[in-house]
Amino acid sequence: MGQISQMNMDDVIEEDYTAVDPALRNVFKRGLEGMAAFAAKLSDFEDALENLSVLADEETQKKLSKLQLQMEAVQPSVTVIGQIKAGKTSLVNAMIGSPDLLPADVNPWTSVVTSLHINTPDPDPASRAKFKFFDETEWDRLVEDGGRIGELAARAGADDELEKVRAQIAQMRDKTRARLGRKFELLLGQEHKYGYIDDDLIQRYVCLGDDPIEGEETDNQGQFADITKSADLYIERPDMPLPLCIRDTPGVNDTFMMREQITINAIRDSRICVVVLSAHQALTSMDMALIRLISNVKSREIIVFVNRIDELPDPATQVPEIRDSIIQTLKKNNGPADSEIIFGSAYWANMAMLGTLEAMHGESAKSLDNWSATLEDVNHDRLTPEELAWEASGIPAFYRALAERVDEGAGQDAIQKAARKAMNIATGLRATNQVTLMRSDRNGDAxxxxxxxxxxxxxxxxxxxxxxxxxxxxxxxxxxxxxxxxxxxxxxxxxxxxxxxxxxxxxxxxxxxxxxxxxxxxxxxxxxxxxxxxxxxxxxxxxxxxxxxxxxxxxxxxxxxxxxxxxxxxxxxxxxxxxxxxxxxxxxxxxxxxxxxxxxxxxxxxxxxxxxxxxxxxxxxxxxxxxxxxxxxxxxxxxxxxxxxxxxxxxxxxxxxxxISDEDLDELFGVKAQEEQALCLDVTMDELAAFAA
Structure with missing residues (x-):
């Protein structure tokens, strides 16, 4: 990756992504073909709207312009869930081709849902990064009751468990006050906005830092992490065919169960859910919470990504065994059936995107050779080492699966809904057209x-x-x-x-x-x-x-x-x-x-x-x-x-x-123009009908 590989990747993302080595940008684009296909479908629909707009009067054009803006705002949403240390954040970084954007070692006490809005313009162009804090009610519930686990322990009379929770809460509260001082209470319920994204912002709001030592100066790492509830980051990706929102959620197995409710809300807000498991402990008993969360989501809207296969000595043999185990565990625990299961490695993906495969540790390189040999429909001789590692990482397979679900789910619904509205607008134009022709022929009473x-x-x-x-x-x-x-x-x-x-x-x-x-x-x-x-x-x-x-x-x-x-x-x-x-x-x-x-x-x-x-x-x-x-x-x-x-x-x-009067009617439309418009409307409505069905 030359000099750029030595730069802070956040600077590359925000300031000059186009400066990334074209060969490595080609790596990132592999797997986006399905997204490009849906983007082309969306473009065809927008062309049909434009064709209708040409036939419309000024007032109707305003309605169509509003519809066009709604289509431009279509943003499929994906929520990524999993256990702590399953590699969710590393995987999200790989998904957007930014190996170092989000800290992959967020402390278990942070409860931050981080939404990455790719190619999605914010209404406020000066807000590239937004961080929301817990409000007073949410914070009080945590520090006074110990969250869900504290409520449960109190109801059960589990005094020992409740005391442990209270001790941890007191420690968290004291540390937060030490970080933020007197302004702590004033920050609750507030939102901070920035017109840029850099590593310092991420570290301050998302990644928990070391405890402050009295008398010593500390950096800003983790300054607001304890009270940050959510982060919204807006980044540009010219190679991504569609706007996309990827939500990285904290692990669900935390002490206070605050993350659980936050994650539930994130899943509810997305049509697609990605469950990240570790190849070493895919769906262990600790993951029953994950199974409970996804068991009520349609199987087709769930993608299971088994990460960290780079740590398996023989993935070609072990992966089929792990797949069978996951399927059996889901079946046994009434989990979703027929969800797509993808195996891969965020580590391989990020090394490929950085262009630093030569720095990969030996055991992982052996696993990569072992696994890549099993890849079907891949022309090994025509791929660069980075492209092969990217394919083996599972990221292209993920994007192909995602494209299918967008095309048949949220994306299709958005197009179909807009197409029906456009059809009804066209219906009005057709009615106007026929009334006009009737008036011009002096037939009927209009x-x-x-x-x-x-x-x-x-x-x-x-x-x-x-x-x-x-x-x-x-x-x-x-x-x-x-x-x-x-x-x-x-x-x-x-x-x-x-x-x-x-x-x-x-x-x-x-x-x-x-x-x-x-x-x-x-x-x-x-x-x-x-x-x-x-x-x-x-x-x-x-x-x-x-x-x-x-x-x-x-x-x-x-x-x-x-x-x-x-x-x-x-x-x-x-x-x-x-x-x-x-x-x-x-x-x-x-x-x-x-x-x-x-x-x-x-x-x-x-x-x-x-x-x-x-x-x-x-x-x-x-x-x-x-x-x-x-x-x-x-x-x-x-x-x-x-x-x-x-x-x-x-x-x-x-x-x-x-x-309107006959004279104004003739001046506004003209018989010949109306006849031509009628023919054009028929063609345009046929185009729209295909999208509305």
């Missing part, structure tokens, strides 16, 4: 009354909004009942199982009970409401579209073959990731033994257990019945409301054109 159209639209909106609201209320009511029944049955079965254990084996042998049954019941209930909500939405959206099509047919005398209003798309329903939240029964460790030994008598066991598990599981149940169900309703209703706003604007525009 003198329409505005109040007739307004009243008709209002009645249709009221009818289908009411219908949708009723269907959703019924579905949500049934869902709430089903969830409460499932929750109650689980508590009763678990308590009965506990009593049976006590009667048969006594209190000397510690009893265990899996909460998997509850999660399965709740997931099944959520799948039912998701399906019912989708059906309710589709029914209302289709009915509204058909009713509006009838307005065009009867009130505007539009009789063109295939003339229809396209219904809105049902919004994406987020998976119930909160079902993966850790609860007491998942932690069969020291605190559970302590709880068990403090009980006296079967009745005390049963009553205390019921209260403990009810309190532990209530937040999950209430989250499903509350925020999750409310979001389903809000999104479905908002989609219908947005549809009518757009349709009302289109119809009013048609109405306005139909009521």
């Amino acid at each position: 003198g329409l009354q505005k109040d007739q159209v307004v009243t008709a639209i209002d009645e249709i909106e009221q009818k289908f909004t009411q219908q949708l609201s009723q269907d959703l209320s019924k579905a949500i009511g049934e869902f709430n009942t089903r969830v409460d029944q499932s929750h109650g049955r689980f508590l009763e079965r678990a308590t009965a199982s506990l009593i049976d254990h006590l009667e048969k084996k006594g209190a000397d042998e510690i009893w265990q009970y899996s909460p998997m049954g509850l999660r399965l019941l709740l997931r099944s209930s959520y799948q039912v409401i998701s399906k019912k909500a989708s059906i309710a939405g589709e029914t209302a959206y289709q009915g509204a579209a058909e009713a509006l099509t009838e307005i065009y047919a009867t009130m505007f005398n539009v009789s063109v073959d295939g003339f229809t209003v396209k219904p809105a798309l049902v919004p994406h329903i987020a998976p119930p990731v909160s079902l993966g939240q850790t609860i007491a029964l998942d932690l069969q460790t020291g605190w559970w033994k302590g709880w068990w030994r403090r009980r006296r008598g079967y009745k005390a066991f049963a009553e205390d257990f019921y209260k403990l598990i009810e309190a532990e599981t209530n937040p999950i149940v209430e989250d499903l019945k509350g925020p999750h169900a409310a979001k389903i309703r809000t999104d479905c209703v908002a989609t219908l409301s947005e549809f009518f706003v757009e349709q009302r604007a289109i119809l009013m525009d048609v109405l306005e054109k139909s009521n």
Whole structure:
């Protein structure tokens, strides 16, 4: 990489990425073909929008311009999760071709979700880096209660465990105050913004530094890390065909379980989840938390990346064995089936991107030779050593898998949604066109009354909004009942199982009970409401579209073959990731033994257990019945409301054109121009129809 390889990679990223050796930029581009294919599809759609815009009047062009801006803002989002030390951050650095951007040794006490926005312009061009701090409520929950683990220990009466948590919290609090001094409280809930990205910023906000020593000067490393909740970095990658957001999350197995909720929220905000495992301990018992988190996400939206195969002496032989073990573990623990599993090495990828393969340690080089020999569809003779190492690293395979999921998931949804809106705008243009031709031929009566159209639209909106609201209320009511029944049955079965254990084996042998049954019941209930909500939405959206099509047919005398209003798309329903939240029964460790030994008598066991598990599981149940169900309703209703706003604007525009004077009409359009426009519209609508289907 010449002199550039000796430079700080952050400077290369921000100031002069194009100065990177072209051969090494070619390394990074391998695997991006699928993303380029989707980018070409997106470009073709944008061309169709532009063709429609040429045929439109000034007011309609504004609507299309807004649609074009929405398409330019399409940004597929990927959340990367995994255990601490699985190599997540090194992998994220490799994914963006920046080996040293993020610190790969973030201390377990930092709880920072770092979102890398690639080729995504921020509304504020002066904000290339943004860091948000915990607010007072979040911080108080941590320092006063010990986070989730502290709440759990307190409920269970696990005094020893609670004291350990409190001691760690006190240490963290004292260290934070020593770093930040009097301004500590003022920073909570704030956000810091910068117009640049460099290593110093990352070190100050993301990477925890050494403890300050009294009387000695310290650097700024880790200055704000204790209270930083999230980081957003905006970087340019000319070789990346699409804007992309990659979220690097902290490990989920932390002391206070703060990361767990943060990671749950990150997964909920992304359509694609990458689970990073270590080849040495792929899906060990410590990874059950990961399985719980991803078990409620669609298998097709999960990519499992097994990292660090560079540390295997014989990956060609060991990888198939590890793959079989992962598949069996997922199956045994009710994890997602058929998720794609990719094996690779962030170490190989970063060495290839740096152009420093000759510095690779010997054992890793042997593993690279061993693994690269197994790669299919790779022409070894035509690849440079860096390109071969990049292919072996799994990064190209990851991007190919990612491209498929974007094309069939979030990307496809964005295009289809926009295409239907564009089709409806084109429908309005076609109606205007036909009304104009009718007026020019002096055929038919195009003198329409505005109040007739307004009243008709209002009645249709009221009818289908009411219908949708009723269907959703019924579905949500049934869902709430089903969830409460499932929750109650689980508590009763678990308590009965506990009593049976006590009667048969006594209190000397510690009893265990899996909460998997509850999660399965709740997931099944959520799948039912998701399906019912989708059906309710589709029914209302289709009915509204058909009713509006009838307005065009009867009130505007539009009789063109295939003339229809396209219904809105049902919004994406987020998976119930909160079902993966850790609860007491998942932690069969020291605190559970302590709880068990403090009980006296079967009745005390049963009553205390019921209260403990009810309190532990209530937040999950209430989250499903509350925020999750409310979001389903809000999104479905908002989609219908947005549809009518757009349709009302289109119809009013048609109405306005139909009521202008004959002279103004001829001057505005002209018969010949209208006939030509009609032909062009047919061609453009055929183009859009392919994207809207």
